[in-house]
Amino acid sequence: MPEAAAAAYRVATYNAISARGLERLSASHFAIGKALADPDAILLRSHSLQLAEIPASVKAIGRAGAGVNNIPVEEMTRRGIPVFNAPGANANAVKELVLAAMLLAARNLVPAAGFAQSLAPGDDFDKRVEDGKKQFAGFELPGRTLGVIGLGAIGGLVADTAIRMGMKVVGYDPEITVDNAWRLPASVRRAASIEEVFKSSDFLTLHVPLNAKTRHLVDAARLAGARKGLVLLNFSRDAVVDEAAVLESLAEKRMRGYVCDFPSPALQGHPGVVTFPHLGASTEEAEENCAVMVAEQLRAFLEHGTIANAVNFPAVEMARESPHRIAIANANVPNMLGQISTTMAQAGLNIHNMVNKSKGEMAYTLVDLDSAASAEVVQRIARINGVLSIRPIPLIGS
Numbered sequence: 001m002p003e004a005a006a007a008a009y010r011v012a013t014y015n016a017i018s019a020r021g022l023e024r025l026s027a028s029h030f031a032i033g034k035a036l037a038d039p040d041a042i043l044l045r046s047h048s049l050q051l052a053e054i055p056a057s058v059k060a061i062g063r064a065g066a067g068v069n070n071i072p073v074e075e076m077t078r079r080g081i082p083v084f085n086a087p088g089a090n091a092n093a094v095k096e097l098v099l100a101a102m103l104l105a106a107r108n109l110v111p112a113a114g115f116a117q118s119l120a121p122g123d124d125f126d127k128r129v130e131d132g133k134k135q136f137a138g139f140e141l142p143g144r145t146l147g148v149i150g151l152g153a154i155g156g157l158v159a160d161t162a163i164r165m166g167m168k169v170v171g172y173d174p175e176i177t178v179d180n181a182w183r184l185p186a187s188v189r190r191a192a193s194i195e196e197v198f199k200s201s202d203f204l205t206l207h208v209p210l211n212a213k214t215r216h217l218v219d220a221a222r223l224a225g226a227r228k229g230l231v232l233l234n235f236s237r238d239a240v241v242d243e244a245a246v247l248e249s250l251a252e253k254r255m256r257g258y259v260c261d262f263p264s265p266a267l268q269g270h271p272g273v274v275t276f277p278h279l280g281a282s283t284e285e286a287e288e289n290c291a292v293m294v295a296e297q298l299r300a301f302l303e304h305g306t307i308a309n310a311v312n313f314p315a316v317e318m319a320r321e322s323p324h325r326i327a328i329a330n331a332n333v334p335n336m337l338g339q340i341s342t343t344m345a346q347a348g349l350n351i352h353n354m355v356n357k358s359k360g361e362m363a364y365t366l367v368d369l370d371s372a373a374s375a376e377v378v379q380r381i382a383r384i385n386g387v388l389s390i391r392p393i394p395l396i397g398s
């Protein structure tokens with residue numbers, strides 16, 4: 001995309017982002033380019049973003065997808081930079097791949113297809129087809145139990161579809177949101193512990209983010225308590241599973257199969273393992289949905305300071321009633337608003353409208369002023385202990 005000469009904002013991309021999303025950042029206001037220098041925002045998918053790639057000019061990061069473990073989120077919070085993602089935008093794509101994974105494991109489709117492809121031509125071709133098929137006889141899904149760990153956007157859809165297919169579903173998610181709980185079919189059984197899910201599942205599917213609590217959530221101890229013949233499905237992240245423990249369980253014929261979206265040297269060529277090249281969100285629809293959602297969120301933040309779907313910032317909306325808007329990220333401690341508004345009052349600035357929201361240890365404030373704040377006032381606010389970032393947001397014409 002050509003760099004607009006007078007663009008108000010610069011966006012550096014670190015992965016291919018769907019054109020439908022980039023179209024939301026109009027060329028008149030946004031210069032977009034691969035690893036563009038001095039960007040106001042970074043837009044990426046799974047690129048593992050290093051701190052050295054995040055210069056001081058960056059005001060926001062947009063992840064066109066769900067997982068943000070490839071972004072140094074805690075450091076961004078300390079710098080007062082929101083990290084946006086696209087919750088739910090690729091959930092259907094992942095759900096469909098999970099269903100495919102269950103079906104291919106139940107019917108031994110990968111080795112069966114390999115067998116059929118490998119048959120040499122010859123007179124007895126049909127006989128060899130019929131003789132060979134008995135090695136691949138499988139089982140059907142209705143009546144089998146699916147365990148779902150993580151009942152968010154993807155886990156919820158997988159649970160719902162499995163119920164519709166006649167499976168029993170047992171779910172585990174101690175941090176489930178009220179909205180996600182309401183969306184679940186009533187017949188999803190709530191497990192009291194993660195061990196109960198392992199014990200009662202024929203298939204177990206993981207839909208949690210990768211973080212300190214979920215790293216090696218599937219380990220040797222939990223697999224030892226799993227139902228014999230378990231098929232484990234991992235479309236979450238590689239490190240949610242201890243691969244060595246899975247390979248051992250497969251070797252001892254306690255587990256039936258491992259289907260995952262994360263190939264690794266240790267898994268290569270292993271019978272009982274099927275891997276895909278991180279394909280979960282790679283559909284035209286999901287790529288568009290994610291790019292459009294995150295581009296809109298970045299645009300709203302850069303142009304107006306409003307926040308939707310930031311993983312580290314509160315949601316903040318405020319109708320634009322003044323061209324003189326200031327956005328401030330600050331520590332969520334007493335008297336921050338008092339100090340900010342006093343500094344503005346001392347400079348003779350009148351607050352027209354204001355909103356302040358907090359999330360965990362940080363807070364975010366939008367202020368519409370009746371007149372412009374000078375660079376000196378902005379600097380004075382920036383120096384208040386606890387202010388993480390401050391940004392005057394001029395109203396740019398359409």
Ligand SMILES: NC(=O)c1ccc[n+]([C@@H]2O[C@H](COP(=O)([O-])OP(=O)(O)OC[C@H]3O[C@@H](n4cnc5c(N)ncnc54)[C@H](O)[C@@H]3O)[C@@H](O)[C@H]2O)c1
Nearest residue numbers: 066067150151152153154173175176208209235236280281
């Ligand atoms: N394979 C792919 O291409 C692909 C695509 C999309 C997402 N993902 C992965 O899937 C993850 C989930 O995506 P989502 O859109 O469903 O996210 P989500 O935020 O909607 O759902 C995650 C759920 O996990 C739950 N959770 C967190 N910690 C937990 C724990 N210790 N035990 C049980 N539940 C826990 C949360 O409460 C939440 O309900 C992403 O973070 C990403 O890593 C992979």
Ligand SMILES: O=C(O)[C@H](O)COP(=O)(O)O
Nearest residue numbers: 045046064065066067281
């Ligand atoms: O977390 C996600 O959204 C997925 O892992 C998709 O990653 P991708 O955008 O690189 O396909």
